[in-house]
Amino acid sequence: MSAAANESNIEYIDWNNAFETLRKAYQLGIFVLIIGPKGTGKTTLVRKFASEINKQLSSVNFSLRTRESHLIGTNTIDNGQINFVNGILVHSMTQGDMLYLDELNAAEPDVLLRLDEALDDRRQIVLKEFHGQTIKANQDWFVIGTINPLSHVGTKELPPQILSRFPIRIMLDYPPEETELEIIRKHVNLGSASVEDSIRSAIKLASNLRRAASLEEIFYSPSLRETIAYSKLVATGTNAKVAAEIVFANVYHQWGEVEYRKVMDIIASIFI
Ligand SMILES: Nc1ncnc2c1ncn2[C@@H]1O[C@H](COP(=O)(O)OP(=O)(O)OP(=O)(O)O)[C@@H](O)[C@H]1O
Ligand SMILES: [Mg+2]
Known part of the structure:
Protein backbone atom coordinates (compact mmCIF):
# COMPACT_ATOMS: atom_id res chain seq x y z
CA MET A 1 0.00 0.00 0.00
CA SER A 2 1.38 3.43 -0.86
CA ALA A 3 1.72 6.21 1.71
CA ALA A 4 -0.84 8.32 -0.20
CA ALA A 5 -3.63 6.04 1.01
CA ASN A 6 -3.43 7.76 4.40
CA GLU A 7 -4.50 11.19 3.13
CA SER A 8 -8.02 10.89 4.59
CA ASN A 9 -6.62 10.43 8.12
CA ILE A 10 -4.60 13.62 8.01
CA GLU A 11 -5.72 16.35 10.35
CA TYR A 12 -6.87 19.53 8.61
CA ILE A 13 -5.49 22.77 10.05
CA ASP A 14 -8.22 25.38 9.94
CA TRP A 15 -5.85 28.37 9.86
CA ASN A 16 -8.35 30.50 7.95
CA ASN A 17 -11.32 29.93 10.30
CA ALA A 18 -13.20 28.51 7.36
CA PHE A 19 -15.01 25.88 9.43
CA GLU A 20 -16.84 28.52 11.42
CA THR A 21 -18.07 30.23 8.26
CA LEU A 22 -19.09 26.91 6.72
CA ARG A 23 -20.94 25.84 9.87
CA LYS A 24 -22.84 29.12 9.96
CA ALA A 25 -23.69 28.94 6.28
CA TYR A 26 -24.95 25.38 6.70
CA GLN A 27 -27.15 26.33 9.66
CA LEU A 28 -28.58 29.20 7.64
CA GLY A 29 -28.92 27.16 4.45
CA ILE A 30 -26.88 29.68 2.46
CA PHE A 31 -24.64 28.26 -0.26
CA VAL A 32 -20.89 28.90 -0.17
CA LEU A 33 -18.25 29.62 -2.80
CA ILE A 34 -14.60 28.92 -2.01
CA ILE A 35 -12.14 30.82 -4.17
CA GLY A 36 -8.41 30.29 -4.24
CA PRO A 37 -5.44 29.12 -6.31
CA LYS A 38 -4.69 25.44 -6.90
CA GLY A 39 -3.48 23.29 -4.05
CA THR A 40 -4.47 25.53 -1.15
CA GLY A 41 -6.70 22.95 0.55
CA LYS A 42 -10.14 23.71 -0.91
CA THR A 43 -11.14 20.11 -1.58
CA THR A 44 -9.67 18.89 1.69
CA LEU A 45 -11.59 21.57 3.61
CA VAL A 46 -14.91 20.55 2.03
CA ARG A 47 -14.30 16.83 2.67
CA LYS A 48 -13.36 17.43 6.30
CA PHE A 49 -16.36 19.68 6.85
CA ALA A 50 -18.73 17.10 5.36
CA SER A 51 -17.33 14.38 7.58
CA GLU A 52 -17.42 16.62 10.65
CA ILE A 53 -21.13 17.30 10.24
CA ASN A 54 -21.71 13.70 9.15
CA LYS A 55 -23.06 14.56 5.77
CA GLN A 56 -22.90 12.48 2.64
CA LEU A 57 -20.83 14.29 0.00
CA SER A 58 -21.59 14.16 -3.73
CA SER A 59 -18.91 15.77 -5.89
CA VAL A 60 -18.73 17.01 -9.44
CA ASN A 61 -15.37 18.03 -10.85
CA PHE A 62 -16.26 20.32 -13.73
CA SER A 63 -14.49 20.35 -17.05
CA LEU A 64 -15.42 21.30 -20.59
CA ARG A 65 -16.62 17.72 -20.96
CA THR A 66 -19.11 17.75 -18.08
CA ARG A 67 -22.55 17.30 -19.70
CA GLU A 68 -26.01 18.21 -18.49
CA SER A 69 -26.87 14.50 -18.33
CA HIS A 70 -24.12 14.01 -15.74
CA LEU A 71 -25.89 16.46 -13.42
CA ILE A 72 -29.50 15.79 -14.30
CA GLY A 73 -29.64 12.13 -15.30
CA THR A 74 -30.41 9.89 -18.24
CA ASN A 75 -33.18 7.68 -19.50
CA THR A 76 -32.37 3.99 -19.66
CA ILE A 77 -34.37 1.16 -21.15
CA ASP A 78 -34.73 -2.05 -19.11
CA ASN A 79 -36.89 -4.81 -20.60
CA GLY A 80 -38.71 -2.32 -22.80
CA GLN A 81 -39.43 -0.03 -19.83
CA ILE A 82 -38.00 3.51 -19.77
CA ASN A 83 -36.46 4.50 -16.45
CA PHE A 84 -34.81 7.72 -15.40
CA VAL A 85 -31.50 7.41 -13.56
CA ASN A 86 -30.83 10.51 -11.47
CA GLY A 87 -27.66 12.48 -12.13
CA ILE A 88 -25.55 13.85 -9.28
CA LEU A 89 -27.42 17.15 -8.91
CA VAL A 90 -30.87 15.54 -8.80
CA HIS A 91 -29.64 12.76 -6.53
CA SER A 92 -28.15 15.17 -4.00
CA MET A 93 -31.28 17.38 -4.06
CA THR A 94 -33.59 14.48 -3.30
CA GLN A 95 -31.30 12.96 -0.66
CA GLY A 96 -30.51 16.28 1.01
CA ASP A 97 -26.77 15.59 0.68
CA MET A 98 -23.93 18.05 0.47
CA LEU A 99 -23.15 18.81 -3.16
CA TYR A 100 -19.60 19.86 -3.96
CA LEU A 101 -19.24 21.67 -7.29
CA ASP A 102 -15.50 21.70 -7.86
CA GLU A 103 -13.94 24.10 -10.39
CA LEU A 104 -17.31 25.53 -11.33
CA ASN A 105 -15.74 28.05 -13.66
CA ALA A 106 -14.63 25.28 -16.00
CA ALA A 107 -18.30 24.39 -16.72
CA GLU A 108 -19.97 25.07 -20.07
CA PRO A 109 -22.84 27.61 -20.26
CA ASP A 110 -25.59 25.00 -20.86
CA VAL A 111 -24.51 23.13 -17.74
CA LEU A 112 -24.43 26.34 -15.70
CA LEU A 113 -27.93 27.17 -16.86
CA ARG A 114 -29.35 23.99 -15.33
CA LEU A 115 -27.43 24.61 -12.12
CA ASP A 116 -28.71 28.15 -12.03
CA GLU A 117 -32.27 26.82 -12.01
CA ALA A 118 -31.65 24.40 -9.14
CA LEU A 119 -29.69 26.87 -7.03
CA ASP A 120 -32.17 29.72 -7.04
CA ASP A 121 -34.39 30.39 -4.04
CA ARG A 122 -37.06 27.89 -5.07
CA ARG A 123 -34.48 25.08 -4.99
CA GLN A 124 -36.21 22.96 -7.56
CA ILE A 125 -35.58 21.73 -11.05
CA VAL A 126 -37.90 20.75 -13.88
CA LEU A 127 -36.82 17.56 -15.63
CA LYS A 128 -37.44 18.33 -19.28
CA GLU A 129 -35.72 14.98 -19.79
CA PHE A 130 -38.47 13.13 -17.89
CA HIS A 131 -42.08 14.23 -18.49
CA GLY A 132 -41.39 17.73 -17.12
CA GLN A 133 -41.38 16.33 -13.59
CA THR A 134 -40.44 18.87 -10.89
CA ILE A 135 -37.83 17.83 -8.33
CA LYS A 136 -37.83 19.79 -5.09
CA ALA A 137 -34.71 19.80 -2.96
CA ASN A 138 -34.81 18.20 0.47
CA GLN A 139 -34.50 20.96 3.08
CA ASP A 140 -31.10 19.64 4.28
CA TRP A 141 -29.58 20.05 0.82
CA PHE A 142 -26.38 22.11 0.94
CA VAL A 143 -24.08 23.27 -1.85
CA ILE A 144 -20.46 24.38 -1.85
CA GLY A 145 -18.72 25.50 -5.05
CA THR A 146 -15.07 26.25 -5.71
CA ILE A 147 -13.42 28.36 -8.36
CA ASN A 148 -9.82 29.09 -9.23
CA PRO A 149 -8.85 32.69 -9.90
CA LEU A 150 -9.08 33.64 -13.58
CA SER A 151 -5.33 33.57 -14.06
CA HIS A 152 -5.65 29.75 -14.14
CA VAL A 153 -5.58 28.00 -17.49
CA GLY A 154 -9.00 26.78 -18.66
CA THR A 155 -11.00 28.96 -16.30
CA LYS A 156 -13.69 31.33 -17.47
CA GLU A 157 -15.48 34.12 -15.74
CA LEU A 158 -18.43 32.78 -13.76
CA PRO A 159 -21.62 34.65 -14.77
CA PRO A 160 -22.87 37.10 -12.10
CA GLN A 161 -26.19 35.28 -11.63
CA ILE A 162 -24.34 32.08 -10.69
CA LEU A 163 -22.03 33.99 -8.35
CA SER A 164 -25.07 35.45 -6.63
CA ARG A 165 -26.36 31.94 -5.83
CA PHE A 166 -23.40 31.60 -3.44
CA PRO A 167 -23.58 34.75 -1.32
CA ILE A 168 -21.10 33.50 1.31
CA ARG A 169 -17.56 33.40 -0.06
CA ILE A 170 -14.38 32.07 1.49
CA MET A 171 -11.01 33.09 0.09
CA LEU A 172 -8.42 30.35 0.60
CA ASP A 173 -4.97 31.56 -0.36
CA TYR A 174 -1.54 30.09 0.32
CA PRO A 175 -1.00 30.03 4.09
CA PRO A 176 1.59 32.13 5.95
N1 LIG B 1 -5.06 23.30 6.15
C1 LIG B 1 -4.55 22.12 5.78
N2 LIG B 1 -4.30 21.15 6.69
C2 LIG B 1 -3.78 19.96 6.29
N3 LIG B 1 -3.48 19.64 5.01
C3 LIG B 1 -3.72 20.57 4.06
C4 LIG B 1 -4.26 21.84 4.40
N4 LIG B 1 -4.40 22.60 3.27
C5 LIG B 1 -3.95 21.82 2.28
N5 LIG B 1 -3.54 20.61 2.73
C6 LIG B 1 -2.97 19.52 1.89
O1 LIG B 1 -2.50 20.11 0.68
C7 LIG B 1 -2.78 19.26 -0.44
C8 LIG B 1 -3.62 20.02 -1.47
O2 LIG B 1 -4.93 20.25 -0.95
P1 LIG B 1 -6.26 20.19 -1.84
O3 LIG B 1 -6.19 19.10 -2.84
O4 LIG B 1 -7.41 20.19 -0.89
O5 LIG B 1 -6.16 21.60 -2.58
P2 LIG B 1 -7.18 22.29 -3.61
O6 LIG B 1 -7.24 23.72 -3.23
O7 LIG B 1 -8.46 21.52 -3.68
O8 LIG B 1 -6.38 22.13 -4.97
P3 LIG B 1 -6.96 22.24 -6.49
O9 LIG B 1 -7.36 23.67 -6.70
O10 LIG B 1 -5.76 21.89 -7.33
O11 LIG B 1 -8.07 21.26 -6.60
C9 LIG B 1 -3.48 18.04 0.13
O12 LIG B 1 -2.50 17.03 0.32
C10 LIG B 1 -4.02 18.51 1.47
O13 LIG B 1 -4.12 17.47 2.40
MG1 LIG C 1 -9.42 20.57 -5.34
Missing part, protein backbone atom coordinates in the same frame (compact mmCIF):
# COMPACT_ATOMS: atom_id res chain seq x y z
CA GLU A 177 5.02 30.42 6.08
CA GLU A 178 4.74 29.27 9.72
CA THR A 179 1.30 27.79 9.02
CA GLU A 180 2.59 26.01 5.96
CA LEU A 181 5.21 24.31 8.15
CA GLU A 182 2.48 23.24 10.60
CA ILE A 183 0.45 21.81 7.72
CA ILE A 184 3.49 19.92 6.44
CA ARG A 185 3.98 18.48 9.94
CA LYS A 186 0.55 16.86 9.62
CA HIS A 187 1.70 15.10 6.46
CA VAL A 188 5.35 14.32 7.15
CA ASN A 189 7.36 13.22 10.15
CA LEU A 190 10.13 15.82 10.04
CA GLY A 191 12.69 14.02 12.15
CA SER A 192 15.98 15.91 12.48
CA ALA A 193 16.57 19.66 12.82
CA SER A 194 18.46 19.76 9.53
CA VAL A 195 15.44 18.32 7.73
CA GLU A 196 13.27 21.00 9.31
CA ASP A 197 15.75 23.71 8.27
CA SER A 198 15.70 22.63 4.67
CA ILE A 199 11.88 22.50 4.70
CA ARG A 200 11.78 26.05 6.03
CA SER A 201 14.04 27.07 3.13
CA ALA A 202 11.77 25.27 0.67
CA ILE A 203 8.73 27.09 2.03
CA LYS A 204 10.59 30.38 1.58
CA LEU A 205 11.51 29.34 -1.97
CA ALA A 206 7.87 28.43 -2.68
CA SER A 207 6.64 31.75 -1.42
CA ASN A 208 9.21 33.60 -3.56
CA LEU A 209 8.12 31.63 -6.61
CA ARG A 210 4.44 32.32 -5.80
CA ARG A 211 5.18 36.01 -5.59
CA ALA A 212 7.13 35.96 -8.87
CA ALA A 213 4.28 34.07 -10.56
CA SER A 214 1.71 36.56 -9.30
CA LEU A 215 3.81 39.33 -10.85
CA GLU A 216 3.95 37.25 -14.06
CA GLU A 217 7.74 36.99 -13.89
CA ILE A 218 7.53 33.20 -14.09
CA PHE A 219 4.88 30.85 -15.47
CA TYR A 220 4.11 28.55 -12.58
CA SER A 221 3.25 28.94 -8.94
CA PRO A 222 4.05 25.98 -6.64
CA SER A 223 1.25 24.83 -4.33
CA LEU A 224 1.12 23.06 -0.98
CA ARG A 225 1.43 19.83 -2.95
CA GLU A 226 4.97 20.81 -3.90
CA THR A 227 6.07 21.80 -0.40
CA ILE A 228 4.57 18.55 0.97
CA ALA A 229 6.25 16.45 -1.75
CA TYR A 230 9.57 18.19 -1.12
CA SER A 231 9.29 17.51 2.61
CA LYS A 232 8.53 13.83 2.02
CA LEU A 233 11.65 13.53 -0.15
CA VAL A 234 14.05 15.18 2.29
CA ALA A 235 12.51 13.42 5.30
CA THR A 236 13.35 10.12 3.59
CA GLY A 237 16.94 11.03 2.84
CA THR A 238 16.98 12.90 -0.49
CA ASN A 239 19.55 15.69 -0.59
CA ALA A 240 17.91 19.11 -0.07
CA LYS A 241 19.17 20.71 -3.28
CA VAL A 242 18.41 17.66 -5.40
CA ALA A 243 14.86 17.55 -4.00
CA ALA A 244 14.44 21.27 -4.73
CA GLU A 245 15.45 20.75 -8.35
CA ILE A 246 13.10 17.76 -8.73
CA VAL A 247 10.09 19.40 -7.12
CA PHE A 248 10.49 23.12 -7.76
CA ALA A 249 12.76 23.63 -10.79
CA ASN A 250 12.18 20.85 -13.33
CA VAL A 251 8.59 21.87 -14.03
CA TYR A 252 9.86 25.11 -15.63
CA HIS A 253 11.49 23.10 -18.43
CA GLN A 254 7.99 23.15 -19.90
CA TRP A 255 8.58 26.84 -20.73
CA GLY A 256 12.18 26.36 -21.82
CA GLU A 257 15.72 26.59 -20.57
CA VAL A 258 15.59 30.28 -19.64
CA GLU A 259 12.70 29.80 -17.20
CA TYR A 260 14.33 26.74 -15.67
CA ARG A 261 17.64 28.62 -15.21
CA LYS A 262 15.90 31.52 -13.46
CA VAL A 263 14.55 29.14 -10.84
CA MET A 264 17.76 27.12 -10.55
CA ASP A 265 19.65 30.35 -9.81
CA ILE A 266 17.31 31.03 -6.90
CA ILE A 267 17.70 27.45 -5.69
CA ALA A 268 21.49 27.69 -5.89
CA SER A 269 21.41 30.80 -3.72
CA ILE A 270 19.34 29.05 -1.04
CA PHE A 271 20.61 25.45 -1.00
CA ILE A 272 24.33 24.80 -1.03
Whole structure:
Protein backbone atom coordinates (compact mmCIF):
# COMPACT_ATOMS: atom_id res chain seq x y z
CA MET A 1 0.00 0.00 0.00
CA SER A 2 1.38 3.43 -0.86
CA ALA A 3 1.72 6.21 1.71
CA ALA A 4 -0.84 8.32 -0.20
CA ALA A 5 -3.63 6.04 1.01
CA ASN A 6 -3.43 7.76 4.40
CA GLU A 7 -4.50 11.19 3.13
CA SER A 8 -8.02 10.89 4.59
CA ASN A 9 -6.62 10.43 8.12
CA ILE A 10 -4.60 13.62 8.01
CA GLU A 11 -5.72 16.35 10.35
CA TYR A 12 -6.87 19.53 8.61
CA ILE A 13 -5.49 22.77 10.05
CA ASP A 14 -8.22 25.38 9.94
CA TRP A 15 -5.85 28.37 9.86
CA ASN A 16 -8.35 30.50 7.95
CA ASN A 17 -11.32 29.93 10.30
CA ALA A 18 -13.20 28.51 7.36
CA PHE A 19 -15.01 25.88 9.43
CA GLU A 20 -16.84 28.52 11.42
CA THR A 21 -18.07 30.23 8.26
CA LEU A 22 -19.09 26.91 6.72
CA ARG A 23 -20.94 25.84 9.87
CA LYS A 24 -22.84 29.12 9.96
CA ALA A 25 -23.69 28.94 6.28
CA TYR A 26 -24.95 25.38 6.70
CA GLN A 27 -27.15 26.33 9.66
CA LEU A 28 -28.58 29.20 7.64
CA GLY A 29 -28.92 27.16 4.45
CA ILE A 30 -26.88 29.68 2.46
CA PHE A 31 -24.64 28.26 -0.26
CA VAL A 32 -20.89 28.90 -0.17
CA LEU A 33 -18.25 29.62 -2.80
CA ILE A 34 -14.60 28.92 -2.01
CA ILE A 35 -12.14 30.82 -4.17
CA GLY A 36 -8.41 30.29 -4.24
CA PRO A 37 -5.44 29.12 -6.31
CA LYS A 38 -4.69 25.44 -6.90
CA GLY A 39 -3.48 23.29 -4.05
CA THR A 40 -4.47 25.53 -1.15
CA GLY A 41 -6.70 22.95 0.55
CA LYS A 42 -10.14 23.71 -0.91
CA THR A 43 -11.14 20.11 -1.58
CA THR A 44 -9.67 18.89 1.69
CA LEU A 45 -11.59 21.57 3.61
CA VAL A 46 -14.91 20.55 2.03
CA ARG A 47 -14.30 16.83 2.67
CA LYS A 48 -13.36 17.43 6.30
CA PHE A 49 -16.36 19.68 6.85
CA ALA A 50 -18.73 17.10 5.36
CA SER A 51 -17.33 14.38 7.58
CA GLU A 52 -17.42 16.62 10.65
CA ILE A 53 -21.13 17.30 10.24
CA ASN A 54 -21.71 13.70 9.15
CA LYS A 55 -23.06 14.56 5.77
CA GLN A 56 -22.90 12.48 2.64
CA LEU A 57 -20.83 14.29 0.00
CA SER A 58 -21.59 14.16 -3.73
CA SER A 59 -18.91 15.77 -5.89
CA VAL A 60 -18.73 17.01 -9.44
CA ASN A 61 -15.37 18.03 -10.85
CA PHE A 62 -16.26 20.32 -13.73
CA SER A 63 -14.49 20.35 -17.05
CA LEU A 64 -15.42 21.30 -20.59
CA ARG A 65 -16.62 17.72 -20.96
CA THR A 66 -19.11 17.75 -18.08
CA ARG A 67 -22.55 17.30 -19.70
CA GLU A 68 -26.01 18.21 -18.49
CA SER A 69 -26.87 14.50 -18.33
CA HIS A 70 -24.12 14.01 -15.74
CA LEU A 71 -25.89 16.46 -13.42
CA ILE A 72 -29.50 15.79 -14.30
CA GLY A 73 -29.64 12.13 -15.30
CA THR A 74 -30.41 9.89 -18.24
CA ASN A 75 -33.18 7.68 -19.50
CA THR A 76 -32.37 3.99 -19.66
CA ILE A 77 -34.37 1.16 -21.15
CA ASP A 78 -34.73 -2.05 -19.11
CA ASN A 79 -36.89 -4.81 -20.60
CA GLY A 80 -38.71 -2.32 -22.80
CA GLN A 81 -39.43 -0.03 -19.83
CA ILE A 82 -38.00 3.51 -19.77
CA ASN A 83 -36.46 4.50 -16.45
CA PHE A 84 -34.81 7.72 -15.40
CA VAL A 85 -31.50 7.41 -13.56
CA ASN A 86 -30.83 10.51 -11.47
CA GLY A 87 -27.66 12.48 -12.13
CA ILE A 88 -25.55 13.85 -9.28
CA LEU A 89 -27.42 17.15 -8.91
CA VAL A 90 -30.87 15.54 -8.80
CA HIS A 91 -29.64 12.76 -6.53
CA SER A 92 -28.15 15.17 -4.00
CA MET A 93 -31.28 17.38 -4.06
CA THR A 94 -33.59 14.48 -3.30
CA GLN A 95 -31.30 12.96 -0.66
CA GLY A 96 -30.51 16.28 1.01
CA ASP A 97 -26.77 15.59 0.68
CA MET A 98 -23.93 18.05 0.47
CA LEU A 99 -23.15 18.81 -3.16
CA TYR A 100 -19.60 19.86 -3.96
CA LEU A 101 -19.24 21.67 -7.29
CA ASP A 102 -15.50 21.70 -7.86
CA GLU A 103 -13.94 24.10 -10.39
CA LEU A 104 -17.31 25.53 -11.33
CA ASN A 105 -15.74 28.05 -13.66
CA ALA A 106 -14.63 25.28 -16.00
CA ALA A 107 -18.30 24.39 -16.72
CA GLU A 108 -19.97 25.07 -20.07
CA PRO A 109 -22.84 27.61 -20.26
CA ASP A 110 -25.59 25.00 -20.86
CA VAL A 111 -24.51 23.13 -17.74
CA LEU A 112 -24.43 26.34 -15.70
CA LEU A 113 -27.93 27.17 -16.86
CA ARG A 114 -29.35 23.99 -15.33
CA LEU A 115 -27.43 24.61 -12.12
CA ASP A 116 -28.71 28.15 -12.03
CA GLU A 117 -32.27 26.82 -12.01
CA ALA A 118 -31.65 24.40 -9.14
CA LEU A 119 -29.69 26.87 -7.03
CA ASP A 120 -32.17 29.72 -7.04
CA ASP A 121 -34.39 30.39 -4.04
CA ARG A 122 -37.06 27.89 -5.07
CA ARG A 123 -34.48 25.08 -4.99
CA GLN A 124 -36.21 22.96 -7.56
CA ILE A 125 -35.58 21.73 -11.05
CA VAL A 126 -37.90 20.75 -13.88
CA LEU A 127 -36.82 17.56 -15.63
CA LYS A 128 -37.44 18.33 -19.28
CA GLU A 129 -35.72 14.98 -19.79
CA PHE A 130 -38.47 13.13 -17.89
CA HIS A 131 -42.08 14.23 -18.49
CA GLY A 132 -41.39 17.73 -17.12
CA GLN A 133 -41.38 16.33 -13.59
CA THR A 134 -40.44 18.87 -10.89
CA ILE A 135 -37.83 17.83 -8.33
CA LYS A 136 -37.83 19.79 -5.09
CA ALA A 137 -34.71 19.80 -2.96
CA ASN A 138 -34.81 18.20 0.47
CA GLN A 139 -34.50 20.96 3.08
CA ASP A 140 -31.10 19.64 4.28
CA TRP A 141 -29.58 20.05 0.82
CA PHE A 142 -26.38 22.11 0.94
CA VAL A 143 -24.08 23.27 -1.85
CA ILE A 144 -20.46 24.38 -1.85
CA GLY A 145 -18.72 25.50 -5.05
CA THR A 146 -15.07 26.25 -5.71
CA ILE A 147 -13.42 28.36 -8.36
CA ASN A 148 -9.82 29.09 -9.23
CA PRO A 149 -8.85 32.69 -9.90
CA LEU A 150 -9.08 33.64 -13.58
CA SER A 151 -5.33 33.57 -14.06
CA HIS A 152 -5.65 29.75 -14.14
CA VAL A 153 -5.58 28.00 -17.49
CA GLY A 154 -9.00 26.78 -18.66
CA THR A 155 -11.00 28.96 -16.30
CA LYS A 156 -13.69 31.33 -17.47
CA GLU A 157 -15.48 34.12 -15.74
CA LEU A 158 -18.43 32.78 -13.76
CA PRO A 159 -21.62 34.65 -14.77
CA PRO A 160 -22.87 37.10 -12.10
CA GLN A 161 -26.19 35.28 -11.63
CA ILE A 162 -24.34 32.08 -10.69
CA LEU A 163 -22.03 33.99 -8.35
CA SER A 164 -25.07 35.45 -6.63
CA ARG A 165 -26.36 31.94 -5.83
CA PHE A 166 -23.40 31.60 -3.44
CA PRO A 167 -23.58 34.75 -1.32
CA ILE A 168 -21.10 33.50 1.31
CA ARG A 169 -17.56 33.40 -0.06
CA ILE A 170 -14.38 32.07 1.49
CA MET A 171 -11.01 33.09 0.09
CA LEU A 172 -8.42 30.35 0.60
CA ASP A 173 -4.97 31.56 -0.36
CA TYR A 174 -1.54 30.09 0.32
CA PRO A 175 -1.00 30.03 4.09
CA PRO A 176 1.59 32.13 5.95
CA GLU A 177 5.02 30.42 6.08
CA GLU A 178 4.74 29.27 9.72
CA THR A 179 1.30 27.79 9.02
CA GLU A 180 2.59 26.01 5.96
CA LEU A 181 5.21 24.31 8.15
CA GLU A 182 2.48 23.24 10.60
CA ILE A 183 0.45 21.81 7.72
CA ILE A 184 3.49 19.92 6.44
CA ARG A 185 3.98 18.48 9.94
CA LYS A 186 0.55 16.86 9.62
CA HIS A 187 1.70 15.10 6.46
CA VAL A 188 5.35 14.32 7.15
CA ASN A 189 7.36 13.22 10.15
CA LEU A 190 10.13 15.82 10.04
CA GLY A 191 12.69 14.02 12.15
CA SER A 192 15.98 15.91 12.48
CA ALA A 193 16.57 19.66 12.82
CA SER A 194 18.46 19.76 9.53
CA VAL A 195 15.44 18.32 7.73
CA GLU A 196 13.27 21.00 9.31
CA ASP A 197 15.75 23.71 8.27
CA SER A 198 15.70 22.63 4.67
CA ILE A 199 11.88 22.50 4.70
CA ARG A 200 11.78 26.05 6.03
CA SER A 201 14.04 27.07 3.13
CA ALA A 202 11.77 25.27 0.67
CA ILE A 203 8.73 27.09 2.03
CA LYS A 204 10.59 30.38 1.58
CA LEU A 205 11.51 29.34 -1.97
CA ALA A 206 7.87 28.43 -2.68
CA SER A 207 6.64 31.75 -1.42
CA ASN A 208 9.21 33.60 -3.56
CA LEU A 209 8.12 31.63 -6.61
CA ARG A 210 4.44 32.32 -5.80
CA ARG A 211 5.18 36.01 -5.59
CA ALA A 212 7.13 35.96 -8.87
CA ALA A 213 4.28 34.07 -10.56
CA SER A 214 1.71 36.56 -9.30
CA LEU A 215 3.81 39.33 -10.85
CA GLU A 216 3.95 37.25 -14.06
CA GLU A 217 7.74 36.99 -13.89
CA ILE A 218 7.53 33.20 -14.09
CA PHE A 219 4.88 30.85 -15.47
CA TYR A 220 4.11 28.55 -12.58
CA SER A 221 3.25 28.94 -8.94
CA PRO A 222 4.05 25.98 -6.64
CA SER A 223 1.25 24.83 -4.33
CA LEU A 224 1.12 23.06 -0.98
CA ARG A 225 1.43 19.83 -2.95
CA GLU A 226 4.97 20.81 -3.90
CA THR A 227 6.07 21.80 -0.40
CA ILE A 228 4.57 18.55 0.97
CA ALA A 229 6.25 16.45 -1.75
CA TYR A 230 9.57 18.19 -1.12
CA SER A 231 9.29 17.51 2.61
CA LYS A 232 8.53 13.83 2.02
CA LEU A 233 11.65 13.53 -0.15
CA VAL A 234 14.05 15.18 2.29
CA ALA A 235 12.51 13.42 5.30
CA THR A 236 13.35 10.12 3.59
CA GLY A 237 16.94 11.03 2.84
CA THR A 238 16.98 12.90 -0.49
CA ASN A 239 19.55 15.69 -0.59
CA ALA A 240 17.91 19.11 -0.07
CA LYS A 241 19.17 20.71 -3.28
CA VAL A 242 18.41 17.66 -5.40
CA ALA A 243 14.86 17.55 -4.00
CA ALA A 244 14.44 21.27 -4.73
CA GLU A 245 15.45 20.75 -8.35
CA ILE A 246 13.10 17.76 -8.73
CA VAL A 247 10.09 19.40 -7.12
CA PHE A 248 10.49 23.12 -7.76
CA ALA A 249 12.76 23.63 -10.79
CA ASN A 250 12.18 20.85 -13.33
CA VAL A 251 8.59 21.87 -14.03
CA TYR A 252 9.86 25.11 -15.63
CA HIS A 253 11.49 23.10 -18.43
CA GLN A 254 7.99 23.15 -19.90
CA TRP A 255 8.58 26.84 -20.73
CA GLY A 256 12.18 26.36 -21.82
CA GLU A 257 15.72 26.59 -20.57
CA VAL A 258 15.59 30.28 -19.64
CA GLU A 259 12.70 29.80 -17.20
CA TYR A 260 14.33 26.74 -15.67
CA ARG A 261 17.64 28.62 -15.21
CA LYS A 262 15.90 31.52 -13.46
CA VAL A 263 14.55 29.14 -10.84
CA MET A 264 17.76 27.12 -10.55
CA ASP A 265 19.65 30.35 -9.81
CA ILE A 266 17.31 31.03 -6.90
CA ILE A 267 17.70 27.45 -5.69
CA ALA A 268 21.49 27.69 -5.89
CA SER A 269 21.41 30.80 -3.72
CA ILE A 270 19.34 29.05 -1.04
CA PHE A 271 20.61 25.45 -1.00
CA ILE A 272 24.33 24.80 -1.03
N1 LIG B 1 -5.06 23.30 6.15
C1 LIG B 1 -4.55 22.12 5.78
N2 LIG B 1 -4.30 21.15 6.69
C2 LIG B 1 -3.78 19.96 6.29
N3 LIG B 1 -3.48 19.64 5.01
C3 LIG B 1 -3.72 20.57 4.06
C4 LIG B 1 -4.26 21.84 4.40
N4 LIG B 1 -4.40 22.60 3.27
C5 LIG B 1 -3.95 21.82 2.28
N5 LIG B 1 -3.54 20.61 2.73
C6 LIG B 1 -2.97 19.52 1.89
O1 LIG B 1 -2.50 20.11 0.68
C7 LIG B 1 -2.78 19.26 -0.44
C8 LIG B 1 -3.62 20.02 -1.47
O2 LIG B 1 -4.93 20.25 -0.95
P1 LIG B 1 -6.26 20.19 -1.84
O3 LIG B 1 -6.19 19.10 -2.84
O4 LIG B 1 -7.41 20.19 -0.89
O5 LIG B 1 -6.16 21.60 -2.58
P2 LIG B 1 -7.18 22.29 -3.61
O6 LIG B 1 -7.24 23.72 -3.23
O7 LIG B 1 -8.46 21.52 -3.68
O8 LIG B 1 -6.38 22.13 -4.97
P3 LIG B 1 -6.96 22.24 -6.49
O9 LIG B 1 -7.36 23.67 -6.70
O10 LIG B 1 -5.76 21.89 -7.33
O11 LIG B 1 -8.07 21.26 -6.60
C9 LIG B 1 -3.48 18.04 0.13
O12 LIG B 1 -2.50 17.03 0.32
C10 LIG B 1 -4.02 18.51 1.47
O13 LIG B 1 -4.12 17.47 2.40
MG1 LIG C 1 -9.42 20.57 -5.34
